[in-house]
Amino acid sequence: MKMNWGTGMVLVLVAFISFIMYFVVTMLTNKDYDQDLVVEDYYKAELHYQEEIDAEENALALQNNVYVVKKNSDWIVVLPEAIDLTEIEGTIHLYRPSNKVLDFEIPLTGLETNKVIIPNEKMINGRWNIMVNWTYKNTEYLFKKEINH
Numbered sequence: 001m002k003m004n005w006g007t008g009m010v011l012v013l014v015a016f017i018s019f020i021m022y023f024v025v026t027m028l029t030n031k032d033y034d035q036d037l038v039v040e041d042y043y044k045a046e047l048h049y050q051e052e053i054d055a056e057e058n059a060l061a062l063q064n065n066v067y068v069v070k071k072n073s074d075w076i077v078v079l080p081e082a083i084d085l086t087e088i089e090g091t092i093h094l095y096r097p098s099n100k101v102l103d104f105e106i107p108l109t110g111l112e113t114n115k116v117i118i119p120n121e122k123m124i125n126g127r128w129n130i131m132v133n134w135t136y137k138n139t140e141y142l143f144k145k146e147i148n149h
Contacts, residue, residue: 051140052142054140055133055140055141055142056142056143056144058139058140058141058142059141059142059143062080062082062141063080063082064080064081064082065080065143066078066079066080066132066141066143068130068145068147070147073120074117074118074120075117075118075120075123075130075147075149076115076116076117076118077092077115077116077118077130077132078114078115078116079108079111079114079115079116079132079134080114081114083114083136084136085111085112085113085114087136087137088108088109088111088134088135088136089108089109089134089135089136090107090108090132090133090134090135090141091105091106091107091108091132091133091134092105092106092108092116092118092130092131092132093105093130093131093132093133094106094118094122094123094128094129094130095128095129095130095131096124096126096127096128096129097127097129098126098127102122102123102124104122106118108132108134118130123149124149125149126148126149127146127147127148127149128146128147128148128149129144129145129146129147130143130144130145130146130147131143131144132144
C-alpha cells in the first residue's frame with residue numbers, strides 16, 4: 001500500500017495530539033505534580049499586604065535584623081540581641097511551596113536565648129520559605145528568607 005502526503009500529515013497530527021493528551025492527563029491525575037496555592041484565602045491576604053510591607057520595613061530599620069544560618073545540618077534563626085525576649089510575641093512560619101502538609105510554625109514565646117533551632121526532623125530536602133513575624137513594643141516586624149535544605 002502506497003501512502004500519500006495527506007495520510008502522512010494526518011498520522012503525524014494524530015500522533016502529536018496523542019502525545020500532548022498523554023502529558024495533560026498525566027499532569028492532571030498524578031499527585032506528584034500537584035501544586036498548592038500559596039495562600040488559601042488569597043484575596044483576604046491581599047488586603048493585609050500593606051501591613052506586611054510596613055512590618056518588613058520596620059525589620060529592615062532595625063540595627064540588627066533577624067538572620068538565618070545553617071550550622072551542620074540544622075537551621076538556626078537568630079533574633080536581634082537588643083530586644084527583650086520576654087516582651088516578644090510571634091511565630092516562625094516555615095512554608096514548603098510544593099506541599100502545604102509539610103508547613104509548620106514555631107512560637108516565639110518563652111525563649112531563653114535569641115537563637116531558635118529549627119527541628120531538622122520536620123524538614124525534608126528542598127526549598128523552604130521562612131517567615132519570622134513578631135511584635136515587640138506594639139510594633140510589627142517581618143523577616144522573609146528562602147532556603148534550600
